[in-house]
Amino acid sequence: MQPVKNESGSVIVLVTLMIVLLMVIVGLGLDTGQLTYTRNQGQSAVDAAALAAVSALPSRDPNQVNARAVAFNATNDYVASGTDALKSTDVSYVYYNFTTNNVERYNEPIATANGVRVAREGGHGITTPMFLTPLMNLLGMSTPGTQNVSVSAVATITTKPAIPIALWSNVCGAVGEEKTTEIKLQHPDQKDDTNSENSCWTTFLDCSSGAKDIKALFKVAEECSGGGANLGPIEIGTQICQNRGQANSALNYADDFFTKDHPNRWWLVPVIGGGGNCDPSNPTKITSWAKIYPTAVSSKGNPKTITAKVVCDPKYGNEFIDGNLCFNHRLVREPGKGY
Numbered sequence: 141m142q143p144v145k146n147e148s149g150s151v152i153v154l155v156t157l158m159i160v161l162l163m164v165i166v167g168l169g170l171d172t173g174q175l176t177y178t179r180n181q182g183q184s185a186v187d188a189a190a191l192a193a194v195s196a197l198p199s200r201d202p203n204q205v206n207a208r209a210v211a212f213n214a215t216n217d218y219v220a221s222g223t224d225a226l227k228s229t230d231v232s233y234v235y236y237n238f239t240t241n242n243v244e245r246y247n248e249p250i251a252t253a254n255g256v257r258v259a260r261e262g263g264h265g266i267t268t269p270m271f272l273t274p275l276m277n278l279l280g281m282s283t284p285g286t287q288n289v290s291v292s293a294v295a296t297i298t299t300k301p302a303i304p305i306a307l308w309s310n311v312c313g314a315v316g317e318e319k320t321t322e323i324k325l326q327h328p329d330q331k332d333d334t335n336s337e338n339s340c341w342t343t344f345l346d347c348s349s350g351a352k353d354i355k356a357l358f359k360v361a362e363e364c365s366g367g368g369a370n371l372g373p374i375e376i377g378t379q380i381c382q383n384r385g386q387a388n389s390a391l392n393y394a395d396d397f398f399t400k401d402h403p404n405r406w407w408l409v410p411v412i413g414g415g416g417n418c419d420p421s422n423p424t425k426i427t428s429w430a431k432i433y434p435t436a437v438s439s440k441g442n443p444k445t446i447t448a449k450v451v452c453d454p455k456y457g458n459e460f461i462d463g464n465l466c467f468n469h470r471l472v473r474e475p476g477k478g479y
Contacts, residue, residue, distance in 0.1 A: 265288030308340075324444075326418045341354050342383065
């Protein structure tokens, strides 16, 4: 009879291997969960920072943009470490192409940017601890004790057209040419002393409107309020409503708006074909955009006029953010960077 071998120690080896394996599995789970948590918290932080920062972009002042980007650090303590607070160096500027829905240029000069990017990437990512490190070191493996998580967000800004004036295309000179002209609003009976009307009131997508709605749009442009105005997506090709009329109440409101409350600035207005009639029952498509710099408003005579510098250029559109007061902001994707 062969002697029975002592195999009692084999169970300990098996249990030890199982414990190590379980520790590895638990460590992987903890690390994966921590990385996911850190990324989610960090993404929320850069999203908020980008949206806050882009709201200051119309100022074209990097100090204002940076200040708003880091303003939420106190509430975005996403890994409980002061070393991970967002800094002004995490802020850069982009040019976003709204036609292709893609970031066309990174590191854009602030003077021409229409978006802000806030990012913590690569070696400057968000630092998070790795739970498997002590075990790996115990097993003789050298692994880093922390991992950097990369997050970024891009927020864009577009102008919200609201000034209730539509220029006829015959007001425009060559593209980009600045000229001083009298914006002459069409009289209700479609006649004036000189037959030289060149513009209409517009209430954009609201075709049942009057002086009250015209004044409400000036309020929208000033306060970014809804004001009961129907301002859906407005771009070249959008059919907008025109309104005849030269009510003194609307002209006086425009005078206060342009020359008293907000003097010395440019405003975005649509350009339509025009040339004959402002027909409230026949919406006309926007063919281009113009910026106007009003200097005087006259409510006397026929037609009544707004004297202004005018520059027409189809590229202005909702990207003309310098000088306007009311804007739309949104986060956009970065497929080129895998985000």
